[in-house]
Amino acid sequence: MSESLVRRHGLESLLAGMPGSPSADPGVSVTIRGDLGHINVRGNAEGTGFVKSVEQVLGQALPIRPNTVSAGQHQVFWLGPDEWLVATPSGVAAELAGRLKHASTGIHASVNDISGGQIALMLQGPKCRDLLARGCTLDLHPGVFAVGDCAQSGLAKANVVLALVDDKPTFMVVVRRSFSDYLYRWLAHAGSDDGVTFRDA
Amino acid sequence: MQPQRLPAGGRIDRSKPISFRFDGRKLEGYAGDTLASALLANGVSIVGRSFKLRRPRGIVGSGAEEPNAIMQIGKGAHAQPNLRATQVELYNGLVARTTKGWPGARFDIGAINDLFGKVFSAGFYYKTFMRPKSWWRLYERIIRASAGFGRAPTEKDPDRYEHRNAHCDVLVAGGGPAGLAAALVAGQAGARVILADAQNEFGGSLLGTKHSIGDARADEWIARTVEQLAALDNVTLLPRSTVFGYYDHNFLAIAERCTDHLPEEERTGVRQRLWRVRAKQVVLAQGAFERPLAFCNNDRPGVMLASAVSRYIRRYAVRPGKRAVVFTNNDSAYETAIDLAEAGAAVVIVDSRMGGAGSVAERAANAGISMLTGHIVTDVVGRRRVRGVRVAGWSGNPSYLVESSIRIECDLLAMSGGWSPAVHLHSQAGGSNEWDTDRLCFVPGAATQANVSAGACNGMWSLRDCLREGMESGRAAASRCGFDAADVDLPTTRQGHDNPPQPLWRVPADAEPERCPKQFLDFQNDTSVADIRLAVREGYRNVEHVKRYTALGFGTDQGKLGNIIGMAVLAECLGKSIPEVGTTTFRPAFTPVSFGVGAGENVGDLYDPVRKTAIHEWHVAAGAPMENVGQWHRPWYFPRDGEDLHAAVARECLAARQSLGIMDASTLGKIDARGRDVVEFLERVYTHNVGKMKVGRCAYGIMLGEDGMVLDDGVMARLGEEHFYLTTTTGGAANVLAWLESWLQTEWPELEVFLTSLTDHFSTIAVVGPNSRKVLEKVGCSIDLGKDGFPFMTVKEAELGGYPVQLFRVSFSGELAFEINIDSGYALAMWETVMAAGEEYGITPYGTESMHVLRAEKGFVIVGQDTDGSVTPVDLGMNWLLSKDKDYLGKRSLARPDCVRSDRKQLVGLLSSDNSTVLPEGTQLVEVPDAPVPVPMCGHVTSSYMSACLGHPIALALVAGGRVRKGETVYAAMPGREPLPVTIAAPVFYDPKGERQHV
Amino acid sequence: MLLIECPWCGERAETEFSYGGEAGIARPADPDALGDAEWADYLFNRSNPRGAHRELWNHAQGCRRWFGVERDTVTYRISGSFRLSGGVGKRED
Structure with missing residues (x-):
């Protein structure tokens, strides 16, 4: 069924409209990760067995410290004291969401596959921090926002989940689908002096 | 040919001549010039006409305080109005226009105003243009055409502007000696430092001077310090960047001019950048402004601030006059006299103080300068250019009158009325100011945010004190951020002995201020001593009121030059002390900021996010x-x-x-709601009986605010025993979710419910x-x-x-x-x-x-269109949705006396009597169309369309007591035509029994 | 622009938050038992002090938590943030 269906992330035509030969050494390269699925998980971190049952399904830790990411087979972002985002290949998201739901039966928890609702963009290159600073009020200095940190904030006028994946640096920006066209255009405009380029995963 | 250019010296590059245009004249300057220094070098003395009286005006200052030389720079879409020539760097092809005076500043037809100067006194506009009232439109057109400091380009701005958020441990505002010292100490301690300075190069007042610091000359010390700062990764240097606003919680705004100093064809990338800085600590080192003195005709071209004269000589190698009088009440202007003498000018010092200056007097004497102590300048001779001054002996008696004066020929008058620290940012941050009776200025009082003032902006005039305060404040700021700064030895600087300044604001003349030539306080707004006196005679006492009545400190000037002296004159008139009168409020922006940099990237398509569906x-x-x-x-x-x-x-x-x-x-807003207590929760926020819904059923539901007014509506579905799917209006999605979360988190945390947005x-x-x-x-x-x-x-x-x-x-x-x-x-x-x-x-x-x-054909309302926050479900006829068996948010309010009035506006349908007019939405409804004005209104149209399937127009409206008035006629008031009779009907026009959806 | 400390996410710019009015206004347990004046007092009347004010904020762009802040209405200085976890209405712990 759904495995054979073709999923659209919605930025295909913007990508198709890109100039032919992007610069070889861009200050920022943006990769559209339409191949990632997203699962929203809610539950009480304290008591009740919620954390244990979720961690068993995920095969990795649920980050309890605010604004951190647990990296493993999936990427799990802390969103709130009782809310997490699991990013995982879209082909397995529905099945993983099903297993998480099943594991949390009888526990105060909520699991929603929201793969259609958000898009991850990977920003990589030496000018990443400069570009993000144009639209984000977070302090992204390496000594303040380190690998493994994440935060929800605003980028330009869109809400995003932002995470530092590695110190190349690579930033992951997760944006709601309806804002992704706006954010793409903003990145293209604000990054034009840095030679920002875009590509599909 | 630059007649006033000195043959040597200055920080200009004589190998790089630059051509520019000023009011159509082709002129030449050098790289390193400002537009002002180049104009002075070319002997241009008139750079504008005054705002009200159209008097010819020349360059007075050398920086942000300049009141007269306000220019329109650039051509076409790139043009920028309102720039001070003293802050505009010269570039090849620069085109500058004066913005006041028609046909031009040199000959201005409006100068006739000056002949009637007595008429154009304080409050002139308020008194003159009020009658007849109907003429105001005409008056306004004429006033607007003849006033103003520039024209906004009519073309779309082709340039790119950028916003940038930044964080630092220490922000240093101002890169003079104190700022450089503070930045270096804090930076070397390891703190993240941003140093911003408005000028193209760091150094501030030190640039081009003869000072020595330790073993280095001033310029060498600056270069070395900047080099050390540039080598530090943790230091960001921002030249051409004005810290113009100090907001709450150490948030500051900086406008950086990235390419404005380049010829237009060489500009690429971002033109201006707005830095939005959150600083842990702030060191304010923005220096001080020299004050003018209020003597007769003190606005004549050729009357300049003494510090500006020095700066033109030292930094730009321009000598603004050959025969100079220096008029001062303090020691600092003696340095200007020495600079003038060294530049080959004949100089006379007129010092109001009987005792004259301290140790600098000896150096002045050695330079061959003659000094008249216990004397004042009472008047200026010459209209389009200073030709001489009248000087009289003065004993310090604060009378308005002096007897007998002598005339001294000169082409330049350098004045110094003392110094005022630039307390603007300190004040914007919420800090108070205290009057210092020895230094005769307001100095920063207690700071309310994490900031400290250092150097001249803290009332420190000597270089040694500025360096000391800079270092100390830099070290303290770094230390408060957890960085230990090493002790730094204060370099040796020459330290002289100063005699204290004398309180002198309005300078006595040979007649009362009302009867002698104007003594200006605020050049930009043409406010004189007589205007302040008039305001006081007319009953104004508060400094804020006097400001508004006389325009003192208005506009782009914001009183940098004239405020303190104006307040001193006001204090004198009121018989009060200066601190009793106080200052007006200091507001951002410190200097004008372009709309472009304010907008940043948020223009055009990116002005506001456009959300798009997947289709x-x-x-x-x-x-x-x-x-x-x-x-x-x-x-x-x-x-x-x-x-x-x-x-x-x-x-x-x-x-x-x-x-x-x-x-x-x-x-549509979409929310997944689940948990053991989800039914209980939804019962509390929806008005209908949620618990009665079977799994698999949908229901239409509304939510009320606690005030009983309809907040949002939508279809909800029960997906499981403990699982619901809710929809909200398109516009209400985010607010409704936050509203629901607020009840769950703050009022009913015992309820086990999770809400997740599925909108996207x-x-x-x-x-x-x-x-x-x-x-x-x-x-x-x-x-x-x-x-x-x-x-x-x-x-x-x-x-x-x-x-x-x-x-x-x-x-x-x-x-x-x-x-x-x-x-x-x-x-x-x-x-x-x-x-x-x-x-x-x-x-x-x-x-x-x-x-x-x-x-609308079905009478379904849209929340936000047919409701406006003052409409209850009863007003909408939705009583059937209101459960009597439970409490819910807003229920109690529906029983408030105001909510049960029978004359509340209620939802009805409307049919146009002519069967063809589609009523404009928002149309007011009246009972009696020919009632005397104001006609009482009984309701308004909320939705209105032509119904193709019914073949006639339909409308929904809110009408007072409308539900029981079906069949009655009210009138729709429409501009430009006769009121149209409309018939009140039920709000469901089509298939009232709802059979079509049930098939 | 205020710098507000979210009890979970730390100090963030004011633009990430939305304001929720005075803290400590608990919803009456039995609204029907209240007279019109008492109900109107709950609905409309707020202390509006000059000085220390305890108020609600929502970290709208962040963790979506509602929490309390004590802010001086004259200086805007914030003396601290607090969680609302007592289950006793829109009051702090």
């Missing part, structure tokens, strides 16, 4: 104009060849009623019309779609055309209809699938306009 591109390709609904762009209608809105909507509505329509409803995850496609069931069956559905298998107001999980979907049997049109919720990644494919399958039924996509018509 957006299809709508665009189909030629649909878009309508803004909140931030969303939704298709408005889908015109076929040559159709206008009305034709397209009529066709779309008929298609939906007669066969098959399709609409993108994805913008699901796209919603409404398939509408008598053939909607057939088309879904044709697409291929895994469930029985029949009337009994899938009845009205139910929901089912299904597979449709191979896609997993949630299928709702709900209708916002009154027709048989289905809403498909599908993962947005597949929404476009689903839309196209249904479109293809519907071809045989003439499937017709429709937009927001037809959606509105279809629902």
Whole structure:
């Protein structure tokens, strides 16, 4: 069924409209990760067995410290004291969401596959921090926002989940689908002096 | 040919001549010049006309304090008004125009105003242009045409502007000696430092001077310090950057001019950048402003601030005059006299103090300068240029009158009335200021934020003190951020002995201020001593009122030059002390900031986010104009060849009623709600009995605010015993979720409920019309779609055309209809699938306009259109939704006396008596059209459309007591035509029994 | 622009938050038992102090938590943030 269906992330035509030969050494390269699925998980971190049952399904830790990411087979972002985002290949998201739901039966928890609702963009290159600073009020200095940190904030006028994946640096920006066209255009405009380029995963 | 340029010296590059135009004249300067220094070098003495009296004016200052030389710079779309020539760097091809005076500054027809100067006193505009009232439009046109400091370009701004957020441990505002010292100490300690200075090079007042610091000359020390700072990774140097605003919690705004100093053809990239800085600590080192003195005709071209004269000589190698008088009440101007003498000018010092200056007097004498102590300048001779001054002996008696004066010939008068620290940022931050009776200035008092003032902006005048305070404040700021700074030895600097300044503001003349030539306080606004005295005579006492009556310190000047002296004159008139009178409020921006840099990237397409549905591109390709609904762009209608809105909507509505329509409803807010207590929670926020809903059922629900007014509405569905799916209005989605969370988190944390937004995850496609069931069956559905298998107001999980979907049997049109919720990644494919399958039924996509018509025909309200925050469910006739068995938010308010009034506005239908007029939405309704003005109004139209399927216009309205008035006539008041009689009707126009949706 | 400390996410710019009015206004347990004046007092009347004010904020762009802040209405200085977890209405712990 759904495995054979073709999923659209919605930025295909913007990508198709890109100039032919992007610069070889861009200050920022943006990769559209339409191949990632997203699962929203809610539950009480304290008591009740919620954390244990979720961690068993995920095969990795649920980050309890605010604004951190647990990296493993999936990427799990802390969103709130009782809310997490699991990013995982879209082909397995529905099945993983099903297993998480099943594991949390009888526990105060909520699991929603929201793969259609958000898009991850990977920003990589030496000018990443400069570009993000144009639209984000977070302090992204390496000594303040380190690998493994994440935060929800605003980028330009869109809400995003932002995470530092590695110190190349690579930033992951997760944006709601309806804002992704706006954010793409903003990145293209604000990054034009840095030679920002875009590509599909 | 630059007649006033000195043959050597200065920080200009004589190997790089630069040509520019000033009011059409071709002139030449050098790299390193400002526009002001180049104009002075060329002997240009008149650079503008004064605001009100049109007196010729010359350059007075050398920086942000300049009141007169305000220019329009650049051509066409790149032009910038309101720039001070003293702050504009010269570049090849620069075009500058004076902005006051017509036809030009040199000959200005408005100068005739000066002949009637007595008429143009304080409050002139208030007194003169009030009568007759009907003439104000004419007055305004004339005043606006003759006033103003520039013209905004009419073309679209072609330049790019940028915003940038930054964080630092220590922000240093001002890069003079104190600022450089502070930045270096803090930077070397390891703190993240931003150093911003308005000028093109760091060094501030030190640039070009003869000072020595330790073993280095001033310029060498500056270069070395800047080099050390540049080598530190943790230090950001921002030249050409003005810290113009100090806001709450150490948030500061800096305007950086990135390319304005380059010839237009060489500019690339961002033109100006707005830095939004959050600093842990702030060191304010913005220096001080020299004050003028208020003697007669003190605004004549050739009267300048002494510090500006020194700066033109030392930094720009321009000597503004050959025969100079220096008029001062303090020691600092003696240095100017020495600079002038060294530049070859003949100089006389006129010092108001009987005792003259301290140790600098000896150096002045050695330079061959003659000194008149106990003397004052009472008047200036010369109209278009200083030709001489009148000087009289003065004993310090604060009378308005002096007797007998002598004339001294000169072409330059350098004045110094003392110094005022630039307390602007300190004050913007909320700090107080204290009057210092020894230094005769306001100095920063206690700071309310994490900031400290250092150097001249803290009232420190000597270089040694500035360096010391800079180092100390840099070290303290770094230390408060956790960085230990090493002790730094204070370099040796020459330290002289100063005699204290003398209080001298208004300078006595040979007549009372009202009878002698004008003694200006604020050059930019033409405010004189006599104006302040007049304001006081007319009863003004408060400094803020006097400011507004006399325009003292108004406009772009913000009183940098004239405020303190103006307040001193006011204090004298009121018989008060200066601190008793106080200062006016210091507000951002310190200097004017362009609209472009304020807007940054938020222009054009990016002004506000445009939210798009997953099917957006299809709508665009189909030629649909878009309508803004909140931030969303939704298709408005889908015109076929040559159709206008009305034709397209009529066709779309008929298609939906007669066969098959399709609409993108994805913008609906969608919330997943689940948990053990979800029913209890929803019972408390919805007005109907949620618990009675069976699994698989849908219901229409409304939420009220605690005030009983309708907050939002939508269809909800019970997906499981402890699992609901809620929809909200498009505009209310985010607010409703936050509202629900606020109750869960703050009031009822004991309820186990989780809410998750699914607004973006699901796209919603409404398939509408008598053939909607057939088309879904044709697409291929895994469930029985029949009337009994899938009845009205139910929901089912299904597979449709191979896609997993949630299928709702709900209708916002009154027709048989289905809403498909599908993962947005597949929404476009689903839309196209249904479109293809519907071809045989003439499937017709429709937009927001037809959606509105279809629902209005059924009397379905839209929250936010038919309601406005003052409408209860009872007003809407929704009593059937209000449970009597439980409490819910807002219920108690429905029993408030105001909510049970019988004359509340209630929802009704309206029919135009002529059967053809579509009433404009918002039309006011009146009972008696010819009642005397003001005509009492009884309601207004909230929704209004032409109904194609009914063949006549329909409207929804809120009418006082309307529900019991069916059949009565009220009148619709429409501008430009006779009031139209309209008949009150039930708000449901079509299929009132609701049979069509139940098939 | 205020710098507000979210009890979970730390100090963030004011633009990430939305304001929720005075803290400590608990919803009456039995609204029907209240007279019109008492109900109106709950609905409309706020202390509006000059000085220390305890108020609600929502970290709208962040963790979506509602929490309390004590802010001086004259200087805007914030003396601290607090969680609302007592289950006793829109009051702090």
